Amino acid sequence: MRETITLTIDPEYAGDLKKGYPLVLRKAVTDADMARLEEGDIIEVVDHHKRFIGKGYHGNQNKGIGWVLSTKEDQELDQAFFTKKINKALALRKDFFNDDDTNAFRVFNGEGDGIGGLTIDYFDGYYMMSWYSAGIYSFREFVIEALTELTQFHALYEKKRFDTKGMYMEQDDFVAGTPGDFPIIIKENGINYAVDLNDGAMTGIFLDQRDVRRTIRDKYAAGTNMLNTFSYTGAFSVAAAIGGANKTTSVDLASRSLGKTIEQFSINGIDFEEQDIKVMDVFHYFKYAARHEMKFDLVVLDPPSFARTKKMTFSTAKDYPKLLKDAIAITEKKGFIVASTNNASFGMKKFKSFVDQAFKDTNTKYKIVEQFGLPKDFRATREFPEFNYLKVVFIQKLS
Structure with a gap:
């Protein structure tokens, strides 16, 4: 039998919960209340007048200590x-x-x-x-x-x-x-992708980028020299190749990305030897490309929110403008940069400010031609906007 614990919410945070915000923040409850909780306990959240707000469960997740699942006091979570x-x-x-x-x-x-x-x-x-x-x-x-x-x-x-x-x-x-x-082998918009559900944290494809891959294939890839950074298993590269790219270059630091990317090309009947697959640090590749005066018509930037190597750490919240500046330097005039982040700590407006900063710092004109959030199957609520974490902009370099 699960224990039900009543939590009194700090007045500063009770209003949001009453409006439908589902996450109970750690700072909204007292240390004394936290000490009473065990993971999986049923929680009833009330305001400082002891008025019922909602019922849910205790589970530590990022900045939260639980989720409200119902606003019905008699609801059984069974x-x-x-x-x-x-x-x-x-x-x-x-x-x-x-x-x-x-x-x-x-x-x-x-x-x-x-x-x-x-x-x-x-x-x-x-x-x-x-x-x-x-x-x-x-x-x-x-x-x-x-x-x-x-x-x-x-x-x-x-x-x-x-x-x-x-x-x-x-x-x-x-x-x-x-x-x-x-x-x-699964299908996504008619493209084949290999997935493994029994091989650690990743599966081989990020399903939330489905609409972006389709858009690259259908509207931007034809005739291009395409660069896919932080390429993982090369899914964007496959979409570009099928969309008619002259050549794709996939760059990722993880050694396993090579075999995984070869696999993704192969199951779609694409000769991987005609593509370029690099196992190296993306920032080192930018320097290599600039040094050799290489230019790309289409560049995809989809970095992890946070990454650490022996020589540096990268955080999208502070380093995305630097990443964009490196990409701008090797993008052809009239070419496109697909800038993406899954960092939930900032919204699209802030992300676009990173774009603007990078182009201003490089004295380069640009325009945003398309933008994407989560696809239809990744349902999000208006009351919890940070869960709509995906932000993607297609940027054309004008000068």
Whole structure:
């Protein structure tokens, strides 16, 4: 039996929760209240007049200590609750399930679908659950039962994206069904991608960039010399090559990116030997390219929010203008830069200020021709704007 703990919210933060903000911030509760909590406890949040605000669970996740899941005081957070939420989310993705060209997408997106701390992705019959705290992980059996009742899956997999010290860990990420023979080949807008759900934190593709990859393929790639930085498994490069790029260059520091990128090209019938795949630091590559007076018509910048090498650290919050300036220097006049970030700590307005700063510092004219946020399956709520984390702008260099 789970314990229910009542938390009195600091008046400074109670108003946002009453308006629908779902995350209970650590600074909104007292140290004494925190000391009473164990991950997975049911929490009832009240204002300083003891008026009920909402009910949820305790789970430490970034700056939060729990999520409000319901504003109904008598709501039980039981099997029926989880099944109903997941069933609604599946119904909202009906068009995706019926799409012949795409069979990988997000079917449950945390608080956007009513349960913060949980995401579920679909890969052609395989479901992958991601848990962002020990608190939500304690509801694991409810989610598994709901998926078992509501779907016909090949297998369920999971990723524990929280500190698991002291927890029993399975040998792999397989949960139920028939284990997959990885990599499996999924389709996205008619392009093949290899994914592995049982190989650490990453799967081989970031599903939130689906619309951006399609746009590169359909509108910007033809006839270009394309550079894909922080390229991971080369998904943007594949989209560009299929879209008619004359050549793609993929650059990533991780040694495994070479084999993974070769694999992605190969499953689409593209000769990887005609492409350029570099395992090296992106900032070193910028210097190399500038030194050799190399120019690109299309440059993709999709760095991690934070990265550290032996010689430097990179944070999008402070270093993105420097990254853009390096890209501007090797972009052809009238060429395009696709600038992207998944850093949730700032919004699109701030991101565009980074763009403006970089172009002003290099005395270069530009225009933003398109912009993207999260795709339709990554549902977000107006009350929690920072969860709409993806920011992508297509920039044309004019001078």
